Amino acid sequence: MENKMNKPCTGKLKVSRVSVVQEKLGDIVINLIKIGIVIGLIAFLSLAFHTAFFKPSWRLFGLPEHLRVQNYSRIDNGPTNISHILFGIGGSSQTWDYRSEYSKIWWDPNTTRGFVWLDKKPNILDTELLVPYKISHGWKQFKYLYSSSAVRIARIVYESFKLGLPDVRWFVMGDDDTVFFTKNLVTVLSKYDHNQMYYIGGNSESVEQDVIHSYDMAFGGGGIAISYALAVQLARTMDGCLRRYFYLYGSDQRIWACVNEIGVRLTHEKGFHQLDIRGDPYGLLAAHPMAPLVSLHHIDQLSSLFTNQSETQFLTNLTSAYNLDPxxxxxxxxxxxxxxxxxxxxxxxxxxxxxxxxxxxxxxxxxxxxxxxxxxxxxxxxxxxxxxxxxxxxxxxxxxxxxxxxxxxxxxxxxxxxxxxxxxxxxxxxxxxxxxxxxxxxxxxxxxxxxxxxxxxxxxxxxxxxxxxxxxxxxxxxxxxxxxxxxxx
Known part of the structure; x- marks a missing residue:
């Protein structure tokens, strides 16, 4: 009996030690929670203060502000002018070396905004460039059946939109051998509300081309105009859409497929000229449709429109008359x-x-x-x-x-x-x-x-x-x- 009374109570000591450890852990957890709450509160107040007094830099979040806004505000509805248009010219480092000459005919560095999008830095010197260039990114990740460059050029609207430049109402695409008549382009686009979803351009002159591609597709060489409202939707869905339509042939066909998923149809303007014809375009321009001349494409694939003159000389002459009375x-x-x-x-x-x-x-x-x-x-x-x-x-x-x-x-x-x-x-x-x-x-x-x-x-x-x-x-x-x-x- 006495032995039992003098035996150490080891069980009770074990319980006491466990209780002490648990109590200390509980204190630590409570303190961590308190610290977390304080940190969270400070972060919340800092973010609220920053948002209230500073323009946020969405680069920290990986996406530009445009892609985060679900219901963007309507853009000012004053008269549309050339400064409201952002051009995205599809080119390559190989073709831009000589096709940049076309840009000298229509590009005005004092008024025209935009970039030629290339696969890599061009060989010509920056001092010889009239149109600023940007290098396309992210296009090599996409699967394709025919041409990787078609994927790259199809993403021009997305990449242009992602720049977040101010006061852009229209994103206009064209090829590096497209000549735009910008005053007439402004006249055409000013008829439409850029706050609505518009997809504007022209189709091919050759029925065989329209049958292969689509009568409802804006052919990219003649030019494609995308309103800001439509660009918002395209920017959100473009990359997923390009993955779905990897089997399509051209960049314009991919854009057309993506626009159709949004549910927007082509608004056809007769002044956008793909010029999918061979030989002498004389007959077409001698009896031009009753519409302002907006663009000409494939000039270097056709006979000269002025007799005994190069394409550049012809375009210079035509542009002189255009500048006189656009x-x-x-x-x-x-x-x-x-x-x-x-x-x-x-x-x-x-x-x-x-x-x-x-x-x-x-x-x-x-x-x-x-x-x-x-x-x-x-x-x-x-x-x-x-x-x-x-x-x-x-x-x-x-x-x-x-x-x-x-x-x-x-x-x-x-x-x-x-x-x-x-x-x-x-x-x-x-x-x-x-x-x-x-x-x-x-x-x-x-x-x-x-x-x-x-x-x-x-x-x-x-x-x-x-x-x-x-x-x-x-x-x-x-x-x-x-x-x-x-x-x-």
């Missing part, structure tokens, strides 16, 4: 010399045609087929009607090309068109070829860009000086049609 460039006017039974078609700033027969306006507005289809070099079909042109120069209309121009009192212009003789024309009947007309002078008031915001009407043409031909020169005037005036034979 809204009027290549707009068609039609008039008749009833005494001589001549039909006259004007494509202002480019060419004039004289036919020695009386042709109705419904025929003259149809382009002469001076070209073939893009893929198979066939005689059609195209997405517009064409007229057959006789290969015999003696049966073709007399053609005149822009030779000089000048502004008159800042409100008007005088342009002069010089006679062109095709090979073999020296053997033609002289009376048939109207050889007495060597030059045509055209006077016109400057066309208001607001003209295109209403339902357009083709302007009329008037033969001046009673139709007299003095020193081989004929004087015409392009003017607004009177209320009851028509173009009739």
């Amino acid at each position: 809204a009027r460039i290549v707009q068609q006017s039609i008039c008749y010399d009833h005494r001589r039974k001549w039909s006259i078609s004007i494509s202002w700033g480019y060419t004039v045609q004289i036919y020695t027969t009386m042709l109705p306006a419904s025929d003259l507005q149809v382009p002469l087929q001076t070209f073939t289809t893009w893929r198979t070099l066939s005689n059609g079909p195209f997405t517009f009607n064409t007229r057959w042109i006789d290969p015999d120069p003696c049966q073709q209309p007399a053609m005149f090309f822009l030779d000089s121009l000048r502004m008159v009192d800042s409100k008007g212009s005088i342009t002069s068109y010089k006679r062109f003789y095709a090979d073999g024309a020296d053997k033609c009947n002289k009376s048939h070829l109207n050889v007495q007309v060597q030059r045509i002078t055209i006077s016109a008031l400057k066309l208001d860009p607001e003209y295109w915001k209403n339902v357009p009407r083709r302007e009329c043409c008037q033969i001046m000086d009673g139709g007299s031909i003095k020193g081989g020169n004929m004087h015409l005037r392009v003017k607004k049609c009177r209320l009851r005036e028509t173009t009739a034979i």
Whole structure:
């Protein structure tokens, strides 16, 4: 009994030690919780203070502010101008070395915003570059069936949007061999609300191309305009979409597929020209659709639009006329010399045609087929009607090309068109070829860009000086049609 009383109570000592340890651990946990609460409170107050007084740098969070905003605020609705457009030009380090020359024709470093997106640094010196460049990133992670560059270029809208530049209303894509007529582009885009989702452009001229790709697709060479509202949605879904459509052929086809997932259809504007044609585009621009000229693509794949001139010389001449009267460039006017039974078609700033027969306006507005289809070099079909042109120069209309121009009192212009003789024309009947007309002078008031915001009407043409031909020169005037005036034979 005594032995039992004197035996150490080891069980009770073990329990006491465990209790002490638990109590200490509990204190530690409580202290850690308190410290965590304090740290969290400090972080919360710091973030709230920073958000209230400073613009957040979303780079810390891996995404730009645009991609985090679910319901972005509407952008100011004042008049759209060139500063509201951000261009994203698809190029490569190989092609940009020589195609950068095209940018010198239309890019204004003082007003135009944007970048050419390349796969790597170009070989030409930075001092020779007019358009700033950026190197595409992240595109090599995507699977593709045909071309990795198509994936890279399709992401231009996403990468441009991710830059977060201020006051951008429209993201406009084009190729490095696309020439834009920016004043007319502004005129076209200003018709639409950039706070709504718009996908604007034109399709291919060759039906075979539209059948392969889509009639509802904006072809990238002619230019694609994406409103800010649509760019918000595209930026959120683009990369996942590119993974789903890895099997598509081109960059524009990928963009079209992604836009269709959002549920937006193409808004077709006839001034965007893919120029998916081969040969001489003369017929198309001599009877341009009634729409402002916005872009030209594939210029280096076609015959020169001005005879005996390089592509760059042609574009320089055309741009000179465009700068004189942007809204009027290549707009068609039609008039008749009833005494001589001549039909006259004007494509202002480019060419004039004289036919020695009386042709109705419904025929003259149809382009002469001076070209073939893009893929198979066939005689059609195209997405517009064409007229057959006789290969015999003696049966073709007399053609005149822009030779000089000048502004008159800042409100008007005088342009002069010089006679062109095709090979073999020296053997033609002289009376048939109207050889007495060597030059045509055209006077016109400057066309208001607001003209295109209403339902357009083709302007009329008037033969001046009673139709007299003095020193081989004929004087015409392009003017607004009177209320009851028509173009009739």
